[in-house]
Amino acid sequence: MSPARSPPYNPRVPRIRLSRLSRLARRAAIVLIAGLFAAVLVAPRMDAEEEWRTTAEVNVRYEIEARVLEGKGDDDRLRIGGEQLVVWTNTSDEPVSVAYLHLYANAFRNTRSSFLREKAFEGWSPPDDMQYGGIEIRRLSRVGFPGELELSYVSADDANPADRTVARVQLDPAIAPGGQLALKMKFTTTLPTIVARMGHKDDFIMAAQWYPKLGRFVGTQSTMRGVREGWYCHQFHRSTEFFADYADYLVTLHVPSGTVTGATGTRVSDETDEVDFIRTETWEAKSVVDFAWTSSPRYERHVREIRPLRAAAGLAPMDDPVRKELIRVAALRGVDPESIDIPGVWVTLLIQPEHAAQVDRHFEAARVALGMFGIWFGAYPYDRLTIVDPAHGARAAGGMEYPQLVTAGTRNAAPERTLRPEGVIVHEIGHQWFMNLLATNEAEEAWLDEGLNTYFTTRALHLAYGPPIGEHRLLGVPFLVTPFFEFPGLGAGWPEWIDLPEWAHPPDLDIFTAWRDLPPLTMLPTQRYRKDPMARRRASYVRRAGWDEMVKPGWEFVDRSSYGVNAYSRPLLLLATLRRTLHWRLGADEGERAFDAGMLRYARDWRFRHPTTADFLAAFSDGAGFDVRPIVAALTQTAGALDYAVESIKPLEEPELAGWVERDGETVLVHEDGESGERRRGRDEPRTAVVVRRRGEVVVPIRLQVTRDSGPADEVSWTTVEWDGEERWKRFVFEGEIVAARIHPDAEYLQDVDRRNDSRVVEPTTRPGVKWGVRFMLWLENAALSYGRFL
Amino acid sequence: MIDPTGSVRAAWRAVRRAKRLVILVALVDGLACLPAAIYAGLAVHRSAAHQTDATALARTFDPDFMADLRGTDGDFDATLIALTTSTLVLFFFVRPLFMGGYVAIAARGDRIRFDEFIRVGGAVYWKFLRIALIGVVTAYLLSLAASPLLDYIDDQAANFRTEGPALTYRRITELVVFAAFWVLGTILDYTRVGIRMHRRPGVFAELLRSAVFVMQHPVETLGFSALAFGIEIAVIWAFALLLQAADGAYLITSVAILILVQILVALREACRLFHHAGAWRIRRREEGGGEAEAGRADGLARDDLLANLPWNG
Missing domain, CATH: 2.60.40 (Immunoglobulin-like)
Structure with a gap:
């Protein structure tokens, strides 16, 4: 399919658009805009008047x-x-x-x-x-x-x-x-x-x-x-x-006729030699950092103009997540939502024919990505984008970003609630900003492209789709459940600690694993995260915390896994910390505005340039009006772990007064039995000591919250105190009986390598232990019977 | 002819008459699994019980909490793997006792007491343990033999242009391998029946005879085995729906699940007994037992179940 209308190549930038107004309305608008302009001049962090770079300085x-x-x-x-x-x-x-x-x-x-x-x-x-x-x-x-x-x-x-x-x-x-x-x-x-x-x-x-x-x-x-x-x-x-x-490209491709191609840039000519069966295409791309292309005779080609703020017919509904985000961000920036222009983009989808049923899902994911990232970091400046679904057996080509062309990848059975392939599409399109428009050094500062992009991909997916459902795939069948525990053995990965030669390893048999684990019976349908989308990335970080600093050349990490953690997960947690710290320090509304302003400043100042880590931190701090560099330094420049713990909650009971005491100018003997009439101090006014301990090496300021009420954490009232976190431990004394205490109340430090000790209640509950003990017993008994079926 | 050999009727009757025994066996299964389950429960309790969102952690599986539970040192996983392995080994040594009891129920075709069940199981224990050992070794060798086939199919599947046929090939291959395991399991069940029925001491010889028997009567033997297997899968499926519906965070729901688990285990044990009883009936009928009911045609008196086993002197 070809587009009905193909606009010329025209890099776009966000611009203010005025609808048709009556003369009176125009005057009013002029006055209003002048007022806004003045307000903008007054507000140091509101940068709408500054120009967005439209192209790179190409050499x-x-x-x-x-x-x-x-x-x-x-x-x-x-x-x-x-x-x-x-x-x-x-x-x-x-x-x-x-x-x-x-x-x-x-x-x-x-x-x-x-x-x-x-x-x-x-x-x-x-x-x-x-x-x-x-x-x-x-x-x-x-x-x-x-x-x-x-x-x-x-x-x-x-x-x-x-x-x-x-x-x-x-x-x-x-x-x-x-x-x-x-x-x-x-x-x-x-x-x-x-x-x-x-x-x-x-x-x-x-x-x-x-x-x-x-x-x-x-x-x-x-x-x-x-x-x-x-x-x-x-x-x-x-x-x-x-x-x-950044470079300009003019590329002429001679490919066998009958193949379908896609590439960075815009196709400016297309001819087929019917004698030699050769198709000649010329592609032009400007202000891009690379040029990639693909071809296959099996591609199905779909082309749609994606207007992120528009549904199939007309304006997207008010509850559309992209539209809602636009309104939210516009309110943060104090501008009219109409002024944030997200123009349409011609998206070409080259998809394998067996995945044709997922065409709409691909385009919707592209709409979400172009919309969300466009709102946050300025509109996608090109008029074309190609999404590639690699061939079967070529999955290693998938999940990769190039200017104006991304490779995704999906499977035949891809339940919608698992967000595959949506996740990879949004992520790779996000790289159009964090790779091409903000062309960072991916070799030595991978966190600036992968990490920032992973954070905002996670946010976009959460806003647009909500928490994805866990998936356990066996023999290509996606079971929408999660195992509590994965036992190795025949059919499920031979344990490495049993040192057998390669030929003596039993094969992995999905069907045997399915029979042993009985997914619908022993596993539970769960979401990949409960409430906090950023928490999903903690698991990989916790496993590899303490090995490497976050920012270093890719080939100097201890292994690929450590690289992955420091390029993807750890920066995501860092961004979450920055946002939540701003909420904490400046209040929720002002903190959110500052975070948006910081990212916007970075995205605008460094558009079509080559920023470094220092540039990012300077731009972000400047935009946010809050210097985040000390926090970032504490969390990234060491391989040490961050771990604070609520160690104990104990009532402070002063001992019964006994012995020699001064009273009315005389020294008298007071007995414990209260003969003297002395009352124990605090008997009527109990006090509670909460001890917080720094177990890790990383020092950050923390918040401690305590409550005197029993009930769900979201429903009780909390008293908050702050601590610079320097000492190895600190005792906080509160009036009254404290029943629960917690640190990092807004999960501002997801880097904390053990969140189990981040909160403590005086009265424990047996519910989780019993629940998961019984669930494990369900698996174990059935696994034993399944194994026994063949013996 | 829905039940031409009468095996279904005989097997059903054996299961009905051994209800209490099956429940007891399920209880023993549960006891064997208890240490590992208690460890898992205690580990979760230590990590979650004092948290402010402990109820939420009980209500839903939280991957973030699991990451902390597993931690960086992997102690939780390592301990649980060790305990699980121990439990499976314990199962391996206990199962021959129960299998002996099941065969005795099949032979008797009537109610037997628990002490008889254990004594009869004990009488054939070493024979049946040898069968289980042979089963483990054969299953392992079978899986090794299947490796080249699986690798070959994987290579071929990777060359397909689309995912669908590649998956189909893999599924069919794995089904074939799984079917081989299933046939092996069926032969082992007939070996147990054969040893008890004919009172012949040679395990290997009986294994071969049973294999030949199964191959000679594939419709009856494998058909009945498939029926028992199908019933077991249906039971599992039904309980899967029930257990998901009963999932919750409260102690009462956990207790309810524990009871459901034990009922399910009892039903799965009943399926094993069902197969043994049916196998006895089929083998007796095909090897000259006439149309009589399982166990009764051999004319054994009650005490005969516990005596005249040549290998016990």
Whole structure:
């Protein structure tokens, strides 16, 4: 399907729109706007008057002509033959005598590349029919200069001689400041079996990181890590993504006719040669950090104009989550909701035919993402976006973001309440902001793209869909239940501690696991989180807390799991802390406004630029009017754990007065039996001591709340005190009988590695223990009988 | 002919007459599982009982709470795995006793007392334990033998262009492997019946004879086994609905669930007895027992159940 109306390429920015007004109304509006403008000038953090950047400062231009080459005879490999002209402008103030190129595809050249070697360290082994890939520059010359240039490979990160993902080119003469370098090259990219992001599965092609790409010149005086001769150009590692200059692309693709393609940018021409069965398409993309494309003859192509604030017919209803969020945010910013413009985007969905029933779900998820992120961080500035559903067996190509093109991935049976594929679609579209528009260094500061995006993805999904239902998938059947306990063994993952040779491992049999665990019987339908969507990410963090600092190069984490925690989960918890701390310090309304203003300031000031962690913190603090750097430093610059505990609640009973005491100028003997008539102090006014202990290394200010009332936590009244959290423990004494105490009342520190001790009641209940003990017994007895059925 | 061999009728009669015994067996099953369940309950209690939202933690499964319970050191999981493994081992050693009792009920076709049940079970215990051991080893070897097939199908399935056929292939393959386990289980049940019926000491020889018997009478043997299995699955399904409906956070609902669990376990035990009784009937009939009811055709007196077992002297 083709769109009925295709708008020209036109990067968009949020703009104020006035509807048709009568002359009188116009005057009134002018006065009103003038008033608002004045208010804006007065309010230091209201930045609506400042301009949003519409394009990037582009200093690279790629012109690529690429052709899909099929192997002949027994050679069933797919290749891309390309010719490329790269024009780079030296915007620095120093001459440049070398150039560095990323040859990402060489990560799949052999098992000794840094990428596959690091993947092998995780336990990965290549499949039997693995096709290795790679990229080879067959001819490289400098326009205007005779002869060919020579490449040398550089492995600065790990000194791995087998890695060829970075190449160095000597330039003579050097490029003067303001001068241009034009490199012309012929290259061949062999597409590997898809093990990560790029490659092919049969005739499905995911061409990402497929062409020689310039590194970033940051200057020889740059303090960035790993800069060589002024160029920032790291090797391709297992746990790193990308970092590149904004560029303009003009790419011509020659693909077999009959294939359906999608790519970054806009298709500006499309011709089919009926004789050679070749289809030629030209794509143009501006102000983007990368160019990716895909093709497959099996794609079903659906195109819709997605207007986030509009339903299928007319304006979205008032209870539409995107519309509700718009109204909420507009109120926070003190602007008319109409003034936050979220224009329509032509979304192309390339979906596998067997997933056709999920087309509407894909588009709705795209609407949610474009709407929510557009409201929060300024509208998506391009007019096109492509969502790719990778082929079966190519799942490793899914869940990845490229400018104007994202890969998602779904399954045949995908119950709506599990939010698959909605979760991955919203997340990858979110990267259009936290990767492309805010082009951070994904290699060394992954938290700025993955972490921030994960936080806002979680928020968007929560607002739009509510808590997802837990899923336990066996033999492709999604059981909407969660196990209390997962026992290893036959059919359920052989326990690692039983050291058997590989051949002696019994196979995993889903059907046996289903028979043993009987999911509908022993498991419970549950939500992935109870109330707090951010709490869902705690589990992974708690397991890996204390291993690594949050911000460091991706290849320097202890393992992939630690990278994942510090790139995704921990930043999400940090953002939750920032928001909740602002609520705490400034009050709920003002705190929410400050959080929104902080993020908006960052998104606006650094749109189409390359912010760092320091830039984010400065912009956020400036926008929010609250310096969050001390909190962030405490929570991210150490691998130590955060753990505060309510250790005890004890009545303070002063001992019966006995012994020698001064009274009326005389020393008298007072007996415990009260002969003297002395009353124990506090007998009628009981006091309670609550001891809070800092068990971890991280020091943060905390809140302690106590209550004298019995009842559900949400219904009793709490008394709050604050503590700087410095000492190892602190005793708080309260008048009256305290029945319960809790710290972090608004879950402001989800990083607390043990939340079980974050609250304490004087009178415990046996309900949870009995409930889950019985539930476990239900599983165990039935598992034993199921095993016994075959003996 | 709904019940051509009379096995269903005989099996049903055996189950009806052994109601109390089955409930007792379920109770013993419950006792065997109690230590692990108590540990799980205590661990949750220690972690949740003092929390301000303890009732909410009882009401719904909270993944965040579970993350804390499991913690960073994995002690909870490790202990529970150890206790679960111990319970399964205990089950393994106790089951032959009960299986012996079930076969005795099938042989008698009449009520027997619990002490008789245990004594008869004890009389064949070592034989039946050997059968269980053979079952474990055979199941393990069967799974190893199936590995190449599963790997091959996985490789083939990965090459499919769509997920649907790939899943179908995997499901069919796993079904075949599961069916092999099920046939093995059926043969083992007939071996137990054969040993008790013919009073022949050789376990391996009887296993082979039983395998041949099952293969020679696939409709009767496997058909009846499928019926017993189907009943068991239906019972499980019905209780799944019941237990989900009864889920709650209060002590009374937990007690109700505990009772339902024990009823379910008793019904599943009844299904095992049902199969043994039916198997006895089928084997007796096919091996020359005529149309008489299970247990009665062999003309054994009450005491004969406990005597004349050659391996007990």
